Structures are given as C-alpha cells and as structure tokens.
Amino acid sequence: MSAESGHDEALAEAVRLRALRTPQAHERLLSLAAGHPGHAGIAYQTAWAHDSLGLEAQAVPFYQRALDGTGLPAEDRHGAFLGLGSTLRVLGRYEEARAVLGRGLTEFTDDAALRTFLAMTLYNLGEAREAVSTLLKVTAATSADPGIQAYRRAVEHYADRLDETE
Structure with a gap:
C-alpha cells in the first residue's frame, strides 16, 4: 500500500466518523492535517470538522x-468557499467574507448558496x-413556487430597481 492510498483510506475513515458525529473524527483529521499540510482534501475535511463542532475560528486556516x-x-x-465565507461572516469578518464569497462566485457563477451567504454578508456590511x-x-431563479414563477420577470426586473416608482 502506498503512502498516498494509506492517507486516502485514513481520510475516508475520518470523514465517515465525522458523518456519524463521533469525537474521534476531529482527532483523526487533526492528525492527518498535521502529517499532510499540503493536502487540500484533508484540510477541507478538517475545516468542516471544526465548523461542525462550533470551532469556527480554528476552521478558517484549514479552509x-x-x-x-x-x-x-x-x-x-x-x-x-461556502464554509470559509459563512464562517468569516459568523466571526464578524464581513469584508473577508465578501471577498471569499465573491471569489467563489467567479468559479461557481450564479450559485444560489454562495449568493445567499453573500446577501447575508452584504446585510451585515450595511448594504441592505x-x-x-x-x-x-x-x-426568482430557484423558487418552484408558482406565484413567484408567474412574476419571475417582474421580480428580476425590479431586483435592481427597488426604489423605482412611476
């Protein structure tokens, strides 16, 4: 077994344990991250484990x-992108959150989840x-509600013209 497949198996087991919400998952992921600091997948899973335990500040460097x-x-x-952006927002680091979510949207254009967390961040920045x-x-883009869809064009039109009157 190669070192690569060994840490991939260990990562898969740690992710399985995290999904089961076991305390061993966090410990295993920290150990893997220490042993493989350049492995993006391990860093991501370690960040996620920190977030799920309410350790947002400790999740940031792993994200x-x-x-x-x-x-x-x-x-x-x-x-x-979503985890780091939302975590930075929760920590009150709004400008950083905006930047991260914006970067995410350059890669995942029009992603509803990224845009929703960006909207919350904009609110926190006073940009209501x-x-x-x-x-x-x-x-307008994601709702399956028939009423929203019936007025989708109007909602999209006025989304950028909220103060417009006739």
Whole structure:
C-alpha cells in the first residue's frame, strides 16, 4: 500500500466518523492535517470538522489551506468557499467574507448558496439594498413556487430597481 492510498483510506475513515458525529473524527483529521499540510482534501475535511463542532475560528486556516491547495474536487472546492465565507461572516469578518464569497462566485457563477451567504454578508456590511436585490434574484431563479414563477420577470426586473416608482 502506498503512502498516498494509506492517507486516502485514513481520510475516508475520518470523514465517515465525522458523518456519524463521533469525537474521534476531529482527532483523526487533526492528525492527518498535521502529517499532510499540503493536502487540500484533508484540510477541507478538517475545516468542516471544526465548523461542525462550533470551532469556527480554528476552521478558517484549514479552509484557507484547502482553497490554496491543488486537487480539490469541484464539489469540495465549492464547499470550502461556502464554509470559509459563512464562517468569516459568523466571526464578524464581513469584508473577508465578501471577498471569499465573491471569489467563489467567479468559479461557481450564479450559485444560489454562495449568493445567499453573500446577501447575508452584504446585510451585515450595511448594504441592505444590495442584499435584498441579491436575495430577490436568488428567489426568482430557484423558487418552484408558482406565484413567484408567474412574476419571475417582474421580480428580476425590479431586483435592481427597488426604489423605482412611476
């Protein structure tokens, strides 16, 4: 068994334990991250484990390592942008959150989850008009509600014209 497959198996087991919400998952991921500091996948899973335990501040450097690394699958890269952006927002680091979520949207254009967390961040930054506009666009694009869909064009049109009257 190669070192690569050995740490991949250990990572898979740690992820399985994290999904089961066992305390051993966090310990195993920390150990793996210490032994493989350049492995983006391990960094991402370690960040996620910290977040799920309410250790947001400790998750940040692992999310950053995951995004700075290479080889992270697109789904996990998306999750790292979302996790880091939302974590920075929760920590009150709003400008950093905006930057991370914006970077995520350059890779995952029009992603509803990234846009929703960006809207919350914009609200926290005092940019209520832009936050509401963003949420209206997300709602119009993703809602299955027949009433929203019946007025989708109007919602999209006025999302950028919230103060417009005739």
